[in-house]
Amino acid sequence: xxxxxxxNQLKEIVGASNxxxxxxxxxxxxxxxxxxxxxxxxxxxTPRTAEEVQQIVKLCAxxxxxxxxxxxGTNLCAGTCPTQGGLVxxxxxxxxxxxxxxxxxxxxxxxxxxTQELIHQVEEKGLFYPPDPSSMKISTLGGxxxxxxxxxxxxxxxxxxxxxxxxxxxxxxxxxxxxxxxLAKDVAGYDMTRLFVGSEGTLxxxxxxxxxxxxxxxxxxxxxxxxxxxxxxxxxxxAIIAERIIPATLEFMDQPTLEVVEDFANIGLPxxxxxxxxxxxxxxPEAVSRDIQKIAEVCExxxxxxxxxxxxxxxxxxxxxxxxxxxSALARLxxxxxxEDATVPRSEIANMVRAIEDIARKYEVxxxxxxxxxxxxxxxxxxxxxxxxxxxxxxxxxxxxxxxKAVALGGTITGEHGVGLMKAPYLELKVKKEGIAAMKAIKxxxxxxxxxxPDKVFGKASRKRVVVS
Amino acid sequence: xxxxxxxxxxQQQFQEQMDEKELLNCMRCGFCLPSCPTYIxxxxxxxxSPRGRIALMKAVRDGVIEPDEDVEHSLNLCLGxxxxxxxxxxxxxxxxxxxxARDIIxxxxxxxxxxxxxxxxxxxxxFPSQSRMRQVASFLRFYQTSGLQTxxxxxxILKVLPSHLQLMEQALPKVPxxxxxxxxxxxxxxxxxxxxxxxxxxxxxxxxSNTNKATIHLLQLAGCDVIVPPIQTCCGxxxxxxxxxxxxxxxxxxNIEAFEETDADAIVMNAGGCGAFLSDxxxxxxxxxxxxxxxxxxxxxxxxxxxxxxxxxxHRRVPLVLPAQVITYQDSCHLRNGMNVQQAPRxxxxxIQGVTFKEMKDAGRCCGSAGIYNILQxxxxxxxxxxxxxxxxxxxxxxxxxxxxxxxxxxxxxxxKAGHISSMRAIHLADFLLEAVQYGxxxxxx
Numbered sequence: 001x002x003x004x005x006x007x008n009q010l011k012e013i014v015g016a017s018n019x020x021x022x023x024x025x026x027x028x029x030x031x032x033x034x035x036x037x038x039x040x041x042x043x044x045x046t047p048r049t050a051e052e053v054q055q056i057v058k059l060c061a062x063x064x065x066x067x068x069x070x071x072x073g074t075n076l077c078a079g080t081c082p083t084q085g086g087l088v089x090x091x092x093x094x095x096x097x098x099x100x101x102x103x104x105x106x107x108x109x110x111x112x113x114x115t116q117e118l119i120h121q122v123e124e125k126g127l128f129y130p131p132d133p134s135s136m137k138i139s140t141l142g143g144x145x146x147x148x149x150x151x152x153x154x155x156x157x158x159x160x161x162x163x164x165x166x167x168x169x170x171x172x173x174x175x176x177x178x179x180x181x182x183l184a185k186d187v188a189g190y191d192m193t194r195l196f197v198g199s200e201g202t203l204x205x206x207x208x209x210x211x212x213x214x215x216x217x218x219x220x221x222x223x224x225x226x227x228x229x230x231x232x233x234x235x236x237x238x239a240i241i242a243e244r245i246i247p248a249t250l251e252f253m254d255q256p257t258l259e260v261v262e263d264f265a266n267i268g269l270p271x272x273x274x275x276x277x278x279x280x281x282x283x284x285p286e287a288v289s290r291d292i293q294k295i296a297e298v299c300e301x302x303x304x305x306x307x308x309x310x311x312x313x314x315x316x317x318x319x320x321x322x323x324x325x326x327x328s329a330l331a332r333l334x335x336x337x338x339x340e341d342a343t344v345p346r347s348e349i350a351n352m353v354r355a356i357e358d359i360a361r362k363y364e365v366x367x368x369x370x371x372x373x374x375x376x377x378x379x380x381x382x383x384x385x386x387x388x389x390x391x392x393x394x395x396x397x398x399x400x401x402x403x404x405k406a407v408a409l410g411g412t413i414t415g416e417h418g419v420g421l422m423k424a425p426y427l428e429l430k431v432k433k434e435g436i437a438a439m440k441a442i443k444x445x446x447x448x449x450x451x452x453x454p455d456k457v458f459g460k461a462s463r464k465r466v467v468v469s
Numbered sequence: 470x471x472x473x474x475x476x477x478x479x480q481q482q483f484q485e486q487m488d489e490k491e492l493l494n495c496m497r498c499g500f501c502l503p504s505c506p507t508y509i510x511x512x513x514x515x516x517x518s519p520r521g522r523i524a525l526m527k528a529v530r531d532g533v534i535e536p537d538e539d540v541e542h543s544l545n546l547c548l549g550x551x552x553x554x555x556x557x558x559x560x561x562x563x564x565x566x567x568x569x570a571r572d573i574i575x576x577x578x579x580x581x582x583x584x585x586x587x588x589x590x591x592x593x594x595x596f597p598s599q600s601r602m603r604q605v606a607s608f609l610r611f612y613q614t615s616g617l618q619t620x621x622x623x624x625x626i627l628k629v630l631p632s633h634l635q636l637m638e639q640a641l642p643k644v645p646x647x648x649x650x651x652x653x654x655x656x657x658x659x660x661x662x663x664x665x666x667x668x669x670x671x672x673x674x675x676x677x678s679n680t681n682k683a684t685i686h687l688l689q690l691a692g693c694d695v696i697v698p699p700i701q702t703c704c705g706x707x708x709x710x711x712x713x714x715x716x717x718x719x720x721x722x723x724n725i726e727a728f729e730e731t732d733a734d735a736i737v738m739n740a741g742g743c744g745a746f747l748s749d750x751x752x753x754x755x756x757x758x759x760x761x762x763x764x765x766x767x768x769x770x771x772x773x774x775x776x777x778x779x780x781x782x783x784h785r786r787v788p789l790v791l792p793a794q795v796i797t798y799q800d801s802c803h804l805r806n807g808m809n810v811q812q813a814p815r816x817x818x819x820x821i822q823g824v825t826f827k828e829m830k831d832a833g834r835c836c837g838s839a840g841i842y843n844i845l846q847x848x849x850x851x852x853x854x855x856x857x858x859x860x861x862x863x864x865x866x867x868x869x870x871x872x873x874x875x876x877x878x879x880x881x882x883x884x885x886k887a888g889h890i891s892s893m894r895a896i897h898l899a900d901f902l903l904e905a906v907q908y909g910x911x912x913x914x915x
Binding site: 025027031072073090114135264325327328331332337 | 490493494495496497498499500502503512513514515516518521524525528533534535537539540542543557558559560
């Protein structure tokens with residue numbers, strides 16, 4: 001329960017109607033899209049300006065109340081689960097597209113703006129914002145920035161980080177700082193913009209962002225390559241890149257994933273093959289058709305039993321939308337669906353796919369794999385039941401093994417979902433003790449009272465994935 | 470009973486009766502959020518989203534929170550439009566979860582005597598009885614034609630009603646004379662290709678009986694022998710959605726028995742709200758050993774008028790013509806989300822010569838009618854309607870075509886509210902198609 005004096009002051013800042021603290025409201029903000037994490041906040045607050053955010057932060061600092069900034073709650077690392085209670089801050093009233101600057105090719109946005117809304121608006125002007133996380137229909141840009149979200153177009157265009165030019169941030173001490181700007185070049189001091197991107201709300205609250213835009217590619221083509229084995233599909237991925245072709249999208253889905261996705265989408269995906277690659281190339285028409293033809297040849301040389309090119313934009317977009325539904329569609333299989341995003345250098349993709357198969361067999365767990373094969377970012381997804389303790393132990397062990405293998409191959413424990421609470425126990429595997437110490441030093445310097453999204457990234461050393469209640 | 474012990478009982482019933490597997494099937498990805506009208510209209514409040522409501526149901530079941538007023542409000546504010554179902558990659562059957570939860574809460578509701586009486590009269594006395602429905606409709610007709618309506622409006626006596634009910638009073642169509650007798654069988658015009666049974670519905674067969682006539686006629690033109698079982702009754706959707714599940718089951722059984730005798734290839738209906746509920750009889754009666762199989766067989770035969778017309782290529786064989794005009798379509802949520810019928814109505818409308826079909830933005834989003842939602846939750850309903858009318862007005866359509874009586878009434882109210890009464894109308898697809906048939910006949914003979 002919040003101190004009543006605190007509560008009153010909070011209501012004075014934002015108005016009583018923008019503070020919710022009924023049990024139903026608190027329950028509704030107790031989770032995100034990560035299975036098995038749930039904890040109620042003490043209240044939910046919806047500020048309208050950076051100044052209101054500033055006052056809220058100052059108030060929380062003086063009362064030592066934890067703050068969890070939350071977009072639409074679609075993250076997959078328990079990053080917005082308020083594990084220590086406190087305040088959840090929503091940005092539903094700070095959701096405007098402030099400007100599209102066609103001369104500098106930038107968009108200035110508030111954190112609550114929905115990703116897809118931005119994409120639509122800029123595409124109407126012939127511009128392009130590439131980061132496209134699968135949840136983009138509902139995810140917010142504030143959330144994308146804090147999680148440094150990836151997406152299907154990451155291979156060619158990079159991730160959210162590559163499109164953030166400047167930020168306005170409220171620091172844990174209440175200072176408002178502006179980093180970067182509408183600048184292609186800017187080396188004035190530390191690159192604070194990059195520090196805040198992907199900081200998971202642990203260092204401050206983003207209240208505005210300047211994003212980089214590109215000219216919209218003239219055209220695109222989409223194709224589906226069908227394989228009788230996972231390994232052939234995986235080796236095709238490295239072979240395509242080795243041909244000096246970088247497709248915009250190069251996605252991988254295995255048979256069980258295809259089956260559930262087709263069950264949902266009904267678009268005629270093949271369910272009788274072991275794996276498919278979903279490939280898209282964009283650019284000028286000549287280059288696109290040349291690349292697509294070359295990719296088809298490479299895939300056939302590496303065992304693709306057939307290659308299908310989408311004939312219309314609708315068909316292409318149906319394929320990509322279907323792929324975006326993969327994780328949630330896998331939830332059809334079992335009561336609990338645990339998804340990871342171990343990532344390796346793309347040359348190691350075939351090794352990693354093989355390792356995942358071996359590990360699943362060894363620990364007797366059901367793992368389906370799909371993901372952004374082109375950038376080495378796989379999503380091994382375990383269909384399990386959180387109520388079955390014995391099985392959950394094996395699931396834990398299997399994922400531990402997957403992480404270890406990924407790191408051994410020069411990869412990482414998470415490519416795009418973030419550490420949050422879920423992967424905090426594994427962070428050391430990737431960044432080592434010294435890496436954690438350096439990160440903690442930054443955290444300590446900016447947020448000495450540890451009020452900003454506590455527990456996230458570093459967690460509590462020994463915590464494993466358990467139900468928090 | 471004290472409220473805390475009542476809450477304990479609700480909780481226990483949640484544990485016993487709510488489908489845990491289905492609750493767990495929601496993996497909270499949030500893909501449903503942008504489809505939910507109340508999430509959007511409430512300024513993106515999680516408690517008014519499908520994911521939030523499922524989380525609340527689960528939390529009540531798990532004993533994490535009590536089923537208090539806020540939980541009930543969250544469930545009540547749901548339109549039940551089920552727009553979240555087709556976009557859910559996990560395939561969560563949200564509509565069923567909602568109905569089950571509402572049913573449990575309703576059973577424990579201590580209602581004031583007038584509310585109790587009202588519910589009993591409406592749910593038990595009125596809707597299941599076609600003769601009483603006819604009496605009410607006759608009264609409505611008398612009210613509209615005798616000068617009583619004019620007098621009531623002039624004397625401003627209607628001002629005692631809340632504004633949304635005044636609007637509904639004005640939006641009601643002119644009720645046709647109520648006839649008791651109808652043929653039980655209508656022969657196909659031309660060669661018979663199919664033998665279908667027609668589900669008349671209670672509201673459709675009284676206030677909207679002209680639409681039923683039009684539907685039967687279209688079926689005959691499409692080559693159907695149409696059987697109309699006389700003992701059929703209300704589909705029970707209003708009961709089911711309002712937490713009167715037992716009543717709904719009784720009605721379902723009566724309908725199944727009535728239609729089993731016809732041995733028809735398909736059971737055709739023309740109200741999306743009924744159709745989706747009839748299609749769910751299989752779930753409603755899944756625990757009833759006598760009706761388990763029979764209800765599934767019944768549900769499988771349910772077909773919307775638009776689907777069967779397209780299947781029989783009605784639009785290719787019968788000339789459909791109307792004077793030049795723009796039209797648009799408001800999806801019936803339950804037809805679209807419950808029965809997965811989206812394209813067939815559009816195919817038919819686009820086949821009419823002279824007509825330009827213009828899709829309104831978010832045509833698939835609920836209009837706010839939602840059964841009796843517009844009476845129970847007027848504020849949200851009117852807010853949704855205003856946004857709907859903005860989109861409808863943008864198409865500059867002369868007609869908003871619908872596939873469900875509730876939507877038609879709501880859209881008529883919207884037209885009135887937006888001040889478009891002289892340039893726009895709301896009409897059922899069957900009536901609209903019949904106009905096109907008749908105009909087409911006139912055009913070819915002249």
